[in-house]
Amino acid sequence: MATDTRVAGIPARSAVLSTTDPLTPIWHPSPNFGARRDGRKPSLIVLHYTAMDSASAALERLCDPGPEVSAHYLIGSEGTLWQLVREADRAWHAGAGEWHGQTDINSRSIGIELDNRGDHPFAEPQMQRLEQLLRELMQRWTIAPDGVIGHSDMAPGRKADPGPRFDWQRLEQQGLAAPRGTAIQTDIDFRTLAQSRGYSATVDDETLLKTTRLRYRPWANGPLHPDDFKALGTTRNPT
Ligand SMILES: [Zn+2]
16 A cells, blocks of 8 residues: 655655765565675675666566575666665675686675666666765775776676676766776786786686776777776876
8 A cells, every 4th residue: 555655844855866865775685695705894896787677677586596696786777776685795796707816706795786788878866876885885894996896897708797888987086996097007018907907817818908998998999009008007197
């Protein structure tokens, strides 16, 4: 039964999402989780898109014991925030891969799924909710901006989400992801440079370039370009 929750004298909540109120996710528990191995705490946040038609379809899949997948959070296109797994627990979102030489990313991370098929822009209320959630998580678990990564970053050649339409620069400008480089380093080979940024998984040169471009130069084509070095380079001009 629908209940009219309006109370005289209290203005209706603005349709614009608040960025200061603490988040109150909708608890929608998934059975797909375990304990973080070796007592690890989250030091990374991994962003995904669902590649599904709706948030409700994604919720169903992320809570289905069959496929054995989950995430800590799901954000709908209208900014609705669901929590499926407690932050202290190990959700099953990352799979095989590595970052900065570290494996078992599930034990080291919090996974956030964004309701998006992968072939269209991310909605504004969804991005705002994500930014608010990132601020809270980064503060709660003392996670630095360079700990916020895409699924594609840690699973090169295997995963492409959150994909070329995700606005990383928007997060970078707010200190919610590591800033891209502004100076071209010429005294280093591309693989060593990429490894210094975290891309440590063993992949061929083409896959490595494709993976870094997904994050930094999503519509770039062709061979290795000075701008590929620049994106991964230092953020200060050498003096
Ligand atoms: Zn993913």
